[in-house]
Amino acid sequence: MELTDADDPRVEVYSRLTDAALRRRQDTVHGIYLAESSQVVRRALAAGHTPRSFFLAHRYLESMADVFAAHPGVPVYTGTDQVLEQITGFHLHRGALAAMDRPAPRTVDEVLAGARRVAILENVSDHTNLGAIFRSAAGLGVDAVLVSPESADPLYRRSIRVSMGTVFAVPWARIGEADGRGRSAWPAELDRLRRAGFTVAALELSDEAIPLDDPDLRGHERLALVLGAEGPGVSPATLRSCDLHVAIPMAPGVDSLNVAAASAVAFWELRSRG
Numbered sequence: 001m002e003l004t005d006a007d008d009p010r011v012e013v014y015s016r017l018t019d020a021a022l023r024r025r026q027d028t029v030h031g032i033y034l035a036e037s038s039q040v041v042r043r044a045l046a047a048g049h050t051p052r053s054f055f056l057a058h059r060y061l062e063s064m065a066d067v068f069a070a071h072p073g074v075p076v077y078t079g080t081d082q083v084l085e086q087i088t089g090f091h092l093h094r095g096a097l098a099a100m101d102r103p104a105p106r107t108v109d110e111v112l113a114g115a116r117r118v119a120i121l122e123n124v125s126d127h128t129n130l131g132a133i134f135r136s137a138a139g140l141g142v143d144a145v146l147v148s149p150e151s152a153d154p155l156y157r158r159s160i161r162v163s164m165g166t167v168f169a170v171p172w173a174r175i176g177e178a179d180g181r182g183r184s185a186w187p188a189e190l191d192r193l194r195r196a197g198f199t200v201a202a203l204e205l206s207d208e209a210i211p212l213d214d215p216d217l218r219g220h221e222r223l224a225l226v227l228g229a230e231g232p233g234v235s236p237a238t239l240r241s242c243d244l245h246v247a248i249p250m251a252p253g254v255d256s257l258n259v260a261a262a263s264a265v266a267f268w269e270l271r272s273r274g
């Protein structure tokens, strides 16, 4: 369908709505997210997610024809670069967009089933860092990611884009969300991992941390690694809840790594070798 009007209500999801508004859409079961770039759209579809519409410039119609054929009945909106730019507010150099139904949230137990290496993100509120950690997790053998209540949403545009769509491939779930009475279950829910046979380790430069290349670390059959936010790092309460602390030794004069860089180093070193 050719778009000629930047105010066309059929494509409001691509223009006026914030990520938070998309997530709360009343006419959906779990909300909507936007996949940006043809590669990311394909990864979302490969993960089994359901498209609501596609939105792309004329020049991308041909290369995405197989996708449209596989989803008959899903509207395909197109237009000149100028009209599409007016709608989205940016040049469509990422090729194609799709509005997708958010999948049903997974439970912690579901994503832990069969996992041997798990990353737990505490208060990682920066979407760029979160997306980069997912990309590292997917590439370096982490089986699941758990995100604390204050962490960013893996299905926000920037997280998806930075992760290159790996947020669709790595099983993830929220951990520690408040119960019906508003009582927080974070970090108390870390106990669930211990009960499931995980050693829970904080990746943090604490005084009691052992170095990442300590040979004893590799022997853990099931290992969960808690990563903290830029600035505060892993909180004191969470550090107390962990079985051990692990540090990447730093060169003199450098305090720490960015959390996404630290994740890549640790995921590689602690990968399951069995």
Ligand SMILES: C[S@@+](CC[C@H](N)C(=O)[O-])C[C@H]1O[C@@H](n2cnc3c(N)ncnc32)[C@H](O)[C@@H]1O
Residues within 6 Å of the ligand: 203, 204, 205, 226, 227, 228, 229, 230, 231, 232, 233, 234, 246, 247, 248, 249, 250, 255, 256, 257, 258, 259, 260, 262
């Ligand atoms: C930038 S750091 C937090 C600030 C840090 N506490 C400091 O004093 O500079 C963010 C997170 O990255 C991870 N991290 C960064 N560098 C690390 C290192 N050398 N060893 C272990 N974890 C590290 C930890 O999970 C940490 O919570």
